[in-house]
Amino acid sequence: MIFSSHIFLLYFLPLFLVVYFLVPSKGRNLVLLLASIVFYAWGAPDFILILLASTVANCYLVKAMHRTDRPAAKRLLCASAILISLGLLAYFKYANFFVDNANALLSALGLGTMTWTKVLLPIGISFFTFQSITYVVDTYRGVNTPMQRLTDYVVYIIMFPQLIAGPIVRYTDIADQITARRRLRWDECLQGFYRFVIGLSKKVLIADVIGRTVDVALGGDLAAMDTGTAWVTITAYTMQLYFDFSGYSDMAIGLGRIMGFRFPENFDNPYNSASITEFWRRWHITLGAFMRNYLYIPLGGNRHGTARTYFNLWVVFLLSGLWHGASWNFVLWGAYHGFFLVVERILSRHIPLFDTKRRHPLFVLPTFIILLVGWAIFRIEDLPSCWLFIQRLFAFDKPIFNSQCSIFNSQFYVTLVVALLFAFCKLFFNSQFSILNSHYSPKAHIPVWLVACLLFFFCLGALTATDFSPFIYFRF
Amino acid sequence: MRNTPKILCLVTLGLLLLTILQGATSFIKVKPLKGVYVGAGKPQFTPAAFLSGEWQKATDQYLKEHHGFREPAIRLYNQYLWSAYHRSTNPSSVVVGKDNYLFEPWFVDEYYTGCLHHYHPDSIPDYEKPNIFYRRMSRLAKLQAILEEQGVHLFLALLPGKERIYPQYLPDRGAKAHGDRLRGHHRAYDYYCNSLYDFRRIDLCHCFDSLNGHTPYLLFTKTGTHWSNIASIYAFDSVMRYMQTFGPAIRPVTLGQPYYGSTREPDADLDDLLNKTFRIPSERNQYVDVTLAEPAPERNPSLVVIGDSFFWNILYNFPIQELFSDFRYWYYFSTIYYDPAHDNVADIDLVEELLRTDYVMLSYCTVQLYNCGNGFINRALLELCYDPDEIQAVRDSLSRTALGDNIDSQKAIDELIDQNLEQYFPALAESHPTKRCSRLSAVATKRP
Numbered sequence A: 001m002i003f004s005s006h007i008f009l010l011y012f013l014p015l016f017l018v019v020y021f022l023v024p025s026k027g028r029n030l031v032l033l034l035a036s037i038v039f040y041a042w043g044a045p046d047f048i049l050i051l052l053a054s055t056v057a058n059c060y061l062v063k064a065m066h067r068t069d070r071p072a073a074k075r076l077l078c079a080s081a082i083l084i085s086l087g088l089l090a091y092f093k094y095a096n097f098f099v100d101n102a103n104a105l106l107s108a109l110g111l112g113t114m115t116w117t118k119v120l121l122p123i124g125i126s127f128f129t130f131q132s133i134t135y136v137v138d139t140y141r142g143v144n145t146p147m148q149r150l151t152d153y154v155v156y157i158i159m160f161p162q163l164i165a166g167p168i169v170r171y172t173d174i175a176d177q178i179t180a181r182r183r184l185r186w187d188e189c190l191q192g193f194y195r196f197v198i199g200l201s202k203k204v205l206i207a208d209v210i211g212r213t214v215d216v217a218l219g220g221d222l223a224a225m226d227t228g229t230a231w232v233t234i235t236a237y238t239m240q241l242y243f244d245f246s247g248y249s250d251m252a253i254g255l256g257r258i259m260g261f262r263f264p265e266n267f268d269n270p271y272n273s274a275s276i277t278e279f280w281r282r283w284h285i286t287l288g289a290f291m292r293n294y295l296y297i298p299l300g301g302n303r304h305g306t307a308r309t310y311f312n313l314w315v316v317f318l319l320s321g322l323w324h325g326a327s328w329n330f331v332l333w334g335a336y337h338g339f340f341l342v343v344e345r346i347l348s349r350h351i352p353l354f355d356t357k358r359r360h361p362l363f364v365l366p367t368f369i370i371l372l373v374g375w376a377i378f379r380i381e382d383l384p385s386c387w388l389f390i391q392r393l394f395a396f397d398k399p400i401f402n403s404q405c406s407i408f409n410s411q412f413y414v415t416l417v418v419a420l421l422f423a424f425c426k427l428f429f430n431s432q433f434s435i436l437n438s439h440y441s442p443k444a445h446i447p448v449w450l451v452a453c454l455l456f457f458f459c460l461g462a463l464t465a466t467d468f469s470p471f472i473y474f475r476f
Numbered sequence B: 001m002r003n004t005p006k007i008l009c010l011v012t013l014g015l016l017l018l019t020i021l022q023g024a025t026s027f028i029k030v031k032p033l034k035g036v037y038v039g040a041g042k043p044q045f046t047p048a049a050f051l052s053g054e055w056q057k058a059t060d061q062y063l064k065e066h067h068g069f070r071e072p073a074i075r076l077y078n079q080y081l082w083s084a085y086h087r088s089t090n091p092s093s094v095v096v097g098k099d100n101y102l103f104e105p106w107f108v109d110e111y112y113t114g115c116l117h118h119y120h121p122d123s124i125p126d127y128e129k130p131n132i133f134y135r136r137m138s139r140l141a142k143l144q145a146i147l148e149e150q151g152v153h154l155f156l157a158l159l160p161g162k163e164r165i166y167p168q169y170l171p172d173r174g175a176k177a178h179g180d181r182l183r184g185h186h187r188a189y190d191y192y193c194n195s196l197y198d199f200r201r202i203d204l205c206h207c208f209d210s211l212n213g214h215t216p217y218l219l220f221t222k223t224g225t226h227w228s229n230i231a232s233i234y235a236f237d238s239v240m241r242y243m244q245t246f247g248p249a250i251r252p253v254t255l256g257q258p259y260y261g262s263t264r265e266p267d268a269d270l271d272d273l274l275n276k277t278f279r280i281p282s283e284r285n286q287y288v289d290v291t292l293a294e295p296a297p298e299r300n301p302s303l304v305v306i307g308d309s310f311f312w313n314i315l316y317n318f319p320i321q322e323l324f325s326d327f328r329y330w331y332y333f334s335t336i337y338y339d340p341a342h343d344n345v346a347d348i349d350l351v352e353e354l355l356r357t358d359y360v361m362l363s364y365c366t367v368q369l370y371n372c373g374n375g376f377i378n379r380a381l382l383e384l385c386y387d388p389d390e391i392q393a394v395r396d397s398l399s400r401t402a403l404g405d406n407i408d409s410q411k412a413i414d415e416l417i418d419q420n421l422e423q424y425f426p427a428l429a430e431s432h433p434t435k436r437c438s439r440l441s442a443v444a445t446k447r448p
Helices: A006-022 A025-043 A048-067 A071-108 A125-140 A150-158 A171-180 A186-219 A227-259 A276-282 A285-296 A306-324 A328-350 A361-379 A383-393 A410-428 A442-465 B004-025 B047-052 B054-066 B070-085 B105-113 B126-149 B172-182 B188-194 B204-211 B229-243 B269-273 B311-317 B350-355 B366-371 B376-385 B388-401 B409-419 B438-446
Strands: B153-159 B201-203 B253-255 B259-261 B285-287 B290-292 B302-307 B326-331 B335-337 B359-365
Touching: A006 A025, A006 A227, A006 A442, A006 B004, A006 B054, A025 A048, A025 A150, A048 A071, A048 A125, A048 A150, A071 A125, A125 A150, A125 A171, A125 A285, A150 A171, A186 A227, A186 A410, A186 A442, A186 B004, A227 A361, A227 A383, A227 A410, A276 A285, A276 A328, A276 A361, A285 A306, A306 A328, A328 A361, A328 A383, A361 A383, A410 B070, A442 B004, A442 B070, B047 B054, B105 B366, B126 B153, B126 B188, B126 B366, B126 B376, B153 B204, B153 B229, B153 B366, B188 B366, B201 B204, B201 B229, B204 B229, B229 B253, B229 B285, B229 B311, B229 B359, B350 B376, B350 B438, B359 B366, B376 B388, B376 B409, B376 B438, B388 B409
Parallel strands: B153 B201, B153 B359, B302 B326, B302 B359
Antiparallel strands: B253 B290, B259 B285, B326 B335
């Protein structure tokens, strides 16, 4: 089930909220757990038992790890728990990729190929794997004690608002909220509703509209694409990705807030960044934090000299790329970002102008262009096609923009401009778009609520109308 | 005021629950959406369907089509698209031309490339399409002669499309999109005019061409796809006069004085198909009332109409069942209207139905001319000239030899027969092919 589906918006969510609000606070985790199981089973019914089994196993392994005083046993139990999580991720997400590449290699060597039945990727596996790792590692490090009740732990792992697309909530950030969150506050619920509607609007009214045209553009003949169309397309994809992903995060954060949780922020105007380093502090913040705490620091971080730091940085981004998808283009995308991060580190050490700690607005545009090329690698899985597209970006053949063959319509352009304005508004206005986190007086809630309801209804119309194309009469 | 957040939360939840209730009971009447489409059926739950995810997918689609307040939600969003971007919200059925004139896409195709390109775009080479067209016209002439021998008056009424009357309002984008196809294309009407076969017909295209710009009323409305109600009334009045030049008398009708009225169906059918909140502003249309006049003939003749949707205008405006004693509408030679005994032409005894009819009218707009009859001509020819077991024998032999395991074999056999009718049924080439058909004689002797 996804948030922008009718079943979720019009049936699952209202019915869940009614039950959630009606039961006493002690029973709310159980309601949330059952709802999350239904939510997940709707999309991946054959995987729910594996997910629950691995979660239960992890829960008891961590409890055992916490109880034991022997460091070796502690390490073994910790490694076992991590291995279960990563093993599932490796099997479901990377087995196909590994076998395909191994077969390509074997075939090139004339050794025949392995037979293999493709494994389907369970939705959200990348996110709940990382969450379970934070639980294991934080408990191992003594940051937190393990959950006493199994249901609380399962709620942490499969809580439906952040199950599918994050944000990746660290165990330490939410442990107390699961066991002892405050009673419902109507004001918070309303704020959560506003945030949810903003996220839904970002996804439905901006990302989906732009995305439909981007799909058409990139599904066409890339060799025949003019430079202008290529730039507009990749800029549009850049916006689509941001509004889609951040919209989903907004919806997750909003839903959490309705239920009394405070999830961490996942985006902070990333395209306003003046360096790739800054971009990664603003884009998918919870993934960045995870990579830093659970990969970069264990690898040694910056504690083993400059060369090792650069190496660690690059490896982290290589793996981060692979986390985004099991395909070489994602690996290349990770390496691409890792490369620029290392270059920025080197430049900032030697040239004060490039000091990433001092933000220079002039660098926003070149940073954005680097990001655009990076998103081309991210979007176009087939590497030769990707290279062809990048060549078209810099071909500058005449005419630069062949408007005769343009596939872009006025709705696309208007939506893209609106998206760009929102994405770059922080460059021009110092304050963040304040509707997200403002606290309204009771009186001020009324107009905001009206706007939110209208937007919700409008999004519903967009979702419903998109594929609705009736005929006057049936023809035969 | 302190309780405002609580009240707003509860109202929000109440509204969401109201939507569920509306979806289940439709207790609040809302303006229904216009147009027809094949909706998703209610999915049947089975454990296997659930595990495969098919049930969930089907349920999602079903709820998308049946949720509460779906109609105003769609209308609101479509109105936004129209008002902000001037965009068709239903591009597969409606194209926006200049000055907000609306067209159906195949009319635009017809104008820019000719409808022979529109049908079978890939399966048949372009050079072969005119031959298919000419074959159909020659068979029509033959069928008309056969039916005339039996006292059944078959004729073709050819109606113009909107693109023919108002080409100045067609979108430029159509011309750009069709590129090379524009050069040297021929429209179905050109082929029709070049056709040397002699058959009874009334060509309303010429009539509309000569009236264009000289009438106080619109021949086609700005936001409809069919001829305007008033134009269709005058046209069918002419058709009825034409029919009586070769067939039995029809009760006369009186046409009233034209008057301005609020838009009636289907004068804004394309605008309605956009399913917006408000209609596109356009000038008021004129209407006339049709009333029965005297003297009534001794016996009202019977009429079968086979054709496209243009005939609906006639049905909206004429007291058709009082003019014709036994009226049947074989819509696209598929669904049957005005016949309590049958729903589909697949269920009828075609020979019997034809032989109890005085007039058979093929009513097609030029865009549909390539598919004139929608299979009626071939089927009627065969059933009038061959006995059913003979036809079945040929079909069986074709399915055994020519098609093998073809999945859609019935349709494929029909296409094969259409392409080679005279080869598989050589008696059709004879001067009196019906003589050999015992079935026809049996039905004919039973006629009153």
